[in-house]
Amino acid sequence: RSLDCRGLPLHSMPHLSLVLLGQFRATLDGQLITNFQSDKVRALLAYLASETEPASLRSGAETGKTYSRNGLATLFWDGYREESARNSLRQALYHLRRALGDDDLTDESTAFLQITRQTVEFNSTAPFTSDVHRFHQLLADCATHAHPRIDECPACLARLQQAIDLYRGEFLAGFAINDSAAFEEWRRIQQERLHIEALDALTHLTNAALKSGKYESARKSILGQMQLEPWREETHRQLMRVLALLGDRSAAITQYHACKHLLLEELGIEPDASTVQLYEQIRSGNFPDKSTIATVALPLMEVA
Numbered sequence: 001r002s003l004d005c006r007g008l009p010l011h012s013m014p015h016l017s018l019v020l021l022g023q024f025r026a027t028l029d030g031q032l033i034t035n036f037q038s039d040k041v042r043a044l045l046a047y048l049a050s051e052t053e054p055a056s057l058r059s060g061a062e063t064g065k066t067y068s069r070n071g072l073a074t075l076f077w078d079g080y081r082e083e084s085a086r087n088s089l090r091q092a093l094y095h096l097r098r099a100l101g102d103d104d105l106t107d108e109s110t111a112f113l114q115i116t117r118q119t120v121e122f123n124s125t126a127p128f129t130s131d132v133h134r135f136h137q138l139l140a141d142c143a144t145h146a147h148p149r150i151d152e153c154p155a156c157l158a159r160l161q162q163a164i165d166l167y168r169g170e171f172l173a174g175f176a177i178n179d180s181a182a183f184e185e186w187r188r189i190q191q192e193r194l195h196i197e198a199l200d201a202l203t204h205l206t207n208a209a210l211k212s213g214k215y216e217s218a219r220k221s222i223l224g225q226m227q228l229e230p231w232r233e234e235t236h237r238q239l240m241r242v243l244a245l246l247g248d249r250s251a252a253i254t255q256y257h258a259c260k261h262l263l264l265e266e267l268g269i270e271p272d273a274s275t276v277q278l279y280e281q282i283r284s285g286n287f288p289d290k291s292t293i294a295t296v297a298l299p300l301m302e303v304a
Contacts, residue, residue, distance in 0.1 A: 013110050014101060016128035018049055021135065021194070022169030028101060037095035040076060043177050044092050045100075047075070048113075048122040050132055050190065066121040075182045093120065131166045132194070138163040139197060151208040160201040164224060167198045199228055206238065215245050231266050233259065237275055244287045252282045 019025035024042055026033045036042050051065055069089060070082075076092070077085035093115060097103055102111040112128070114121040138159045147153035150160075171191040177183050202224045209218035222239045225232065236259035243252035256271070256279040263269050271279075281287040 013105065013127060016049075016100065016112060016126065018046070018128070018130035018132075019168075020046055020050065020130055020132045020172055021167050022173050024172055024175065026099075033099050035099050037092075037099075039175065040088075040177060040180075041092050041095050041099065043172075043175060043180075043183060044072070044076060045096055046172060046175075047183065047186065048120070049128065049130055052122040052124050054124060054128060054133060066119050068119055069117075072120055075186070076177070076180050078182045079179055131168075132171070132190075135163050135166045135194070135197075138166075139201065151204050151211065157205065157208050160205055163201050164198065164205070167194070167201075170195065195228060199225060202228070210242075215242050218242050219246070230262060233263065233272060233275055236262075237278055240275075240278055240282060241287075244282045249282055249285070249287075253279065256282075 014029040017027045017030075024046065026036075026042075026045065036045075048067075069086060073080075073082070073085035073089040077088045080088065093113065097111070097113055097115075100112045102108075102113055105111050108114075110123070110126070112123050112126050114123050142150060142153075142156040142159050145153065145156055147156060150156050171194050172187055175187065177187075202221050206218050206221040206225065209215070209221060219239065219242045222235060222242060225235045226239065229235070236255060240252045240255050240259075243249075243255060256275070259275065260271050263271055278287070
């Protein structure tokens with residue numbers, strides 16, 4: 001059989017896999033795509049694929065989204081004259097088709113990009129996956145699963161951990177399309193949504209670990225929260241408590257000083273009274289041990 005430039009069977013449709021959480025990465029049948037012409041072409045792929053739910057995840061017969069060329073041109077080249085923006089879009093689509101291997105297909109209906117003179121659609125029936133779609137599917141499965149409490153459901157806790165494992169960084173980290181304010185606003189909204197969802201998942205995992213006395217697991221989940229929002233003082237108090245419960249008073253005291261330094265440097269404020277009181281309890285050895293933890297309230301960070 002004839003092979004294309006990637007060594008894949010000519011006219012076959014490879015599986016596209018996208019990593020959008022953290023640094024952008026795209027592969028076709030496991031082979032890294034390296035011939036993107038620009039970050040704008042990557043951004044165009046990320047936008048179209050993110051806004052298109054794979055057919056395998058949809059219920060019913062709804063189809064993917066169709067975009068007008070004018071709308072996409074405005075989104076990505078909003079400061080350009082109309083003719084120039086449409087020209088730039090045409091070039092970007094040309095380079096994106098080449099990168100995805102659509103040019104090698106004899107049957108255009110199986111191409112990733114379904115393009116007409118007026119519209120562009122990402123083929124929702126094409127074999128593609130993304131970490132963002134998988135992340136949202138895991139959270140949706142938790143939301144629809146029948147359980148009294150999510151933090152008492154082993155199946156959903158496993159799903160939440162899988163979702164957190166996928167969250168390797170903020171959405172499209174490192175991207176900066178300076179001449180497209182509209183795209184940057186879309187990216188910011190996606191980032192904030194995913195950020196909050198990751199915090200929410202970590203909060204549930206922390207709550208479950210604390211309830212079951214799995215303090216080492218709780219520590220890991222709390223550290224995950226701190227990576228996302230290091231200035232949340234309540235999270236520092238959580239970590240101080242857990243370190244004390246693990247018997248590491250020295251680390252708990254060090255965490256207090258780290259919290260105090262961060263608050264002064266980033267926000268220009270001192271730790272609040274409850275943080276100082278917890279520090280004094282731990283320092284003096286008056287913080288309850290594991291045998292009395294059932295009587296100790298360990299408040300969890302609330303996610304807006």
